[in-house]
Amino acid sequence: MVFSPVTHVLFDMDGLLLNTEDLYTIGFQKIASRFDKHFTFDLKAKIMGQQGREFADVIIRELNLPLTVEEFLNELHGYLEELFPESSVLPGVSKLLYHLHNNNIPIGLATSSSRDTYELKVVKHQELFSLFKYKTWGSSDPEVKRGKPHPDIFFVAADKFPDKPKPEQCLVFEDSVNGVLAARAAGMQAVMVPDPRLDRGLTSEATLVLNSVDEFRPEDFGLPPYPA
Missing domain, CATH: 3.40.50.1000 (HAD superfamily/HAD-like)
Structure with missing residues (x-):
């Protein structure tokens, strides 16, 4: 070529x-699991590259989570504060x-x-x-x-x-x-x-x-x- x-x-x-995409996935699944939902790779592929508020909105809608975007991002940040430094x-x-x-x-x-x-x-x-x-x-x-x-x-x-x-x-x-x-x-x-x-x-x-x-x-x- x-x-x-x-x-x-x-x-x-x-x-x-x-390898932070893997770490994001861990955080997303922790939130989804609280509501007995599964964060799939198909959903992952859909949101990769998006900004924070954008991907939070998509995940909430796709998994029908009873959270606002702000609530989702605040909970996610708590998980990622522990995960990201180990990237x-x-x-x-x-x-x-x-x-x-x-x-x-x-x-x-x-x-x-x-x-x-x-x-x-x-x-x-x-x-x-x-x-x-x-x-x-x-x-x-x-x-x-x-x-x-x-x-x-x-x-x-x-x-x-x-x-x-x-x-x-x-x-x-x-x-x-x-x-x-x-x-x-x-x-x-x-x-x-x-x-x-x-x-x-x-x-x-x-x-x-x-x-x-x-x-x-x-x-x-x-x-x-x-x-x-």
Whole structure:
């Protein structure tokens, strides 16, 4: 396959850089279990990439939970305060981020998370996430009007680069269907690293689908190759 060369790279976080999607699932199921409901992977796939209030509303409606959005999020936050600091970095992530940083490729974080949950997630990974000079937290940034699959977050994130790259100059890394749709709607190429349980028929909008970040070949997109 032939891909267009890029100069800037944007990264989602949950489920791509860190295993925090698994931790969210634990929290969601704890809430659902109180009402004898089951949080399924199909529901998970539907909400991945959304902002907090958006996914809370969907879960409440889909599972018919007797909670307001605020009640749901407050209960969830209590669980995640314990879970998130134990997050782990996913395979290939450190290698790629340090490689891009060391080769002066501008990188940015474009996560739907809020600033406060981000801080919990990176407690043990400060050095790695310090590589991101430009960060966008979708649930906290007033400029991000709509969550993924809308393109807002990627336009805002790209605009933080001082040289203001065009959308076609940006490559997005995502794990969710909503994230890929947002990247494509922004006019950017999207490398998708989906959960292995996801129906591969839902990955068709991605520019490239990988099983792991470890499989990525930077030179395929005109970026410096890993050293031999």
